[in-house]
Amino acid sequence: MTIFIQIRDLRKTYVMGKSTVHALDGIDLDIIPGSFTVVMGPSGSGKSTLLHLIGGLDRPTSGSIVVDGEPLEKMDENQLAEYRRKMVGFIFQSFNLVATMNAAENVGFPMRFARTTNRERRTRSMELLKRVGLDDRALHKPTELSGGQQQRVAIARSLVNQPKIILADEPTGNLDTASGYGIMQLLSVLHKAGHTVIVVTHDPRMQHFSTHIIYLLDGRIVSEAEYQAASTFDFAETSEGETTHES
Numbered sequence: 001m002t003i004f005i006q007i008r009d010l011r012k013t014y015v016m017g018k019s020t021v022h023a024l025d026g027i028d029l030d031i032i033p034g035s036f037t038v039v040m041g042p043s044g045s046g047k048s049t050l051l052h053l054i055g056g057l058d059r060p061t062s063g064s065i066v067v068d069g070e071p072l073e074k075m076d077e078n079q080l081a082e083y084r085r086k087m088v089g090f091i092f093q094s095f096n097l098v099a100t101m102n103a104a105e106n107v108g109f110p111m112r113f114a115r116t117t118n119r120e121r122r123t124r125s126m127e128l129l130k131r132v133g134l135d136d137r138a139l140h141k142p143t144e145l146s147g148g149q150q151q152r153v154a155i156a157r158s159l160v161n162q163p164k165i166i167l168a169d170e171p172t173g174n175l176d177t178a179s180g181y182g183i184m185q186l187l188s189v190l191h192k193a194g195h196t197v198i199v200v201t202h203d204p205r206m207q208h209f210s211t212h213i214i215y216l217l218d219g220r221i222v223s224e225a226e227y228q229a230a231s232t233f234d235f236a237e238t239s240e241g242e243t244t245h246e247s
């Protein structure tokens with residue numbers, strides 16, 4: 001089977017004064033094209049760090065990420081920026097919409113540097129809002145939308161440049177149960193449309209939509225059995241995954 005994203009011995013180390021944090025401690029992972037991977041793990045296990053590195057938002061301390069045959073570590077800043085723009089759509093827990101812009105303007109925002117006319121941007125924004133079921137909310141500002149609707153706008157925005165990869169970091173974390181489920185279904189639709197999806201989540205319902213599940217503990221990938229064993233001791237009593245892993 002072809003590998004779309006090949007990760008080898010990926011490490012990210014933060015040195016803060018006298019303490020060293022191994023946020024990622026030797027990750028090996030193959031992502032096949034068109035897969036839907038769910039990443040589970042307690043707070044501080046390295047989930048966001050992994051997504052940021054795959055998305056080219058940050059550089060690893062060592063190790064390699066090859067996407068579609070291109071090693072990210074060989075790219076200079078401009079090439080990495082182009083990789084982010086063309087290949088990757090990001091979705092965050094907090095939506096990250098611009099408060100002063102309406103839904104359509106938010107969706108069109110990533111196109112601002114491309115050579116497009118206002119009319120092209122508007123048409124494309126409306127297409128995408130339709131795709132996420134929000135074409136009737138195009139003129140609403142973020143405060144005039146529900147959380148689930150704001151996340152749909154953010155998803156539409158992430159699709160502007162037709163990215164092959166969609167990275168979502170706890171996309172349902174700020175949503176109620178029902179809205180969260182709607183977002184999962186939307187991600188599933190995108191997966192079925194051919195996008196390669198990687199989602200960090202604490203919500204076990206996401207697993208029903210996934211083709212692969214990986215478990216992170218202290219910056220390493222572990223088996224489901226190891227993960228379950230650790231959860232019973234380690235973070236069973238904490239609320240909302242708020243554990244601290246000092247290392």
Ligand SMILES: Nc1ncnc2c1ncn2[C@@H]1O[C@H](COP(=O)(O)OP(=O)(O)OP(=O)(O)O)[C@@H](O)[C@H]1O
Binds near residue numbers: 021
């Ligand atoms: N910029 C940074 N500087 C120093 N340490 C960092 C930095 N970013 C992350 N870390 C540390 O790296 C580890 C992994 O962080 P990361 O954000 O990837 O965890 P996470 O699994 O996404 O957690 P959460 O579920 O709380 O979002 C944590 O111990 C964190 O404190």
Ligand SMILES: [Mg+2]
Binds near residue numbers: 047048049169
């Ligand atoms: Mg995180």
